[in-house]
Amino acid sequence: MSESIATSHEQAPTHDALAEDFVQFALDCGVLRFGEFKTKAGRLSPYFFNAGLFDDGAKLGRLAEFYAQRILDSGIEFDMVFGPAYKGIPLGAALVVELARRGRNVPYAYNRKEAKDHGEGGSLVGAPLQGRVLIVDDVMSAGTAARESIAIIKAAGATPHAVCIALDRQEKATENGQDVDYSAVQYVRSYLGLHVCAIAKLSDLMHYLARRGGAADAADHQRVSAYRERYGVE
Template structure:
């Protein structure tokens, strides 16, 4: 497993962003684990997470020149990533959207750098149904930007519906024709759990969940 994947999973455990037990998802499925990027709730935690995002994007060799954060969770994630790139010597423009258009002041739905003519990297935590990501893609294109790719923290690698054999991340990538990069996946989590005695008790439940809902 690459260093940024293991580092991310350990950071998620430390922040309690990654938890094990029984969790009811929006889909109604009962999952043996749950990921909540909102638990990266300090400067140090976000900085560590942003470094993992940057390493994953660099490993993928993606060409982009703007960072975009979809409201809401994508906003602090994209901001932290832009700061991490600045720390590494690359000062990237940053933009994000409002959930609702502002009708006073400067107005509109966009805040930050202009999107026109730029290749945007969309930064978010997960892709569940893909609705928020598709909305972000439409916003970028309407503003004259070009979606270059999407980076998420965790790909659960599970079927988005019972009647399909692809995950939400795969569906967006195939539909939009752009890459979806994950800092880590369920497969990585399984490998990580297999290497750590403290997580060994959860591995069978993770394997059973993947066998029932997984796409790999």
Template structure:
């Protein structure tokens, strides 16, 4: 059985204890009925915010150590990405001040401001900067493509994306036949933009860590869901 690294196990426990990761029957945008649901918007309590920012920071440090990931600005797409970007920037500087005390954060407005300083971006300027996007999940990929386009329009270069959860789930088939092999949204964006995408947790991680808190029925249902909808990449 796979053993989760300590930071992943701590994050999974916080998500369960805080009601961020729930088990049951949940209808997704794709109309699939999922046996679990993860909502990073529920990390609004101080201890939970600390848990998720710590997990993002440790995932980023791990990615740096394993792949050489380097960046100047952390970008959080509005709205859920805004607290994630700001809190992760602070946590990185606390965990590794030598490497990260000078990094910056930015986020976008849903609508451009037409007075004062104006523009679409709040925080650090992106021109000429290496930008790391942080967000909760990638579902269809539309929001991430919009964020990448905004960053590129401002003159920044996207060097990676970090998400809280990779559902490892294939995109719906155009003809509605879910038995067909299909890629995931993460796989499509990774291939389309040639950028790395990192996740704090994957569905495999959730299943690996479920034994200590989930019922056998929950575990069985999630394993069946994974088998039915797992992506080709």
């Protein structure tokens, strides 16, 4: 990997009101929990983020507000939204509804895991893929969904331009079962050439816990800090 990818995580956290509100929202919904959880990479993580628990209309609508605000604040330009199967499908749909509510009506498409062999056929549903495409997903662990989405978008003649996720775990990715010194987000940004924005990052979660200052929060902060010390990237 290129030396252009920054791997330090020594910088002091900065306050991000939108990110802090999102962390609180995720905790209130039970989407973000503390404990001991095994990740895809086989690590024992002290926290777990399960976007599938944004599981009713009110939660999904509020989530879409967070996505829309972060995307608009980022200044990322795009012509349409793509939601990769499966979690990206409702996220993308909710996002375009919220963007339209704010006066920005954009087309939306998503893919099927398996191509349909009847009716309209094919593996894509929704508007034709064209122009600069914004990919929406929940988290990015290995960048697999992003790479698959990029291939689909390019095959349709459109331009994969940016990715927006809910939470950037800011931790090392794995390749062939081995830790590497960059995250999936860094890989997608630096090597696949896409803009990436996240509603919140692990550093925002740590900042939130530090600001709360309760005994339980301090214990969670200590565990998350130790995990980040071992696996974290910026």
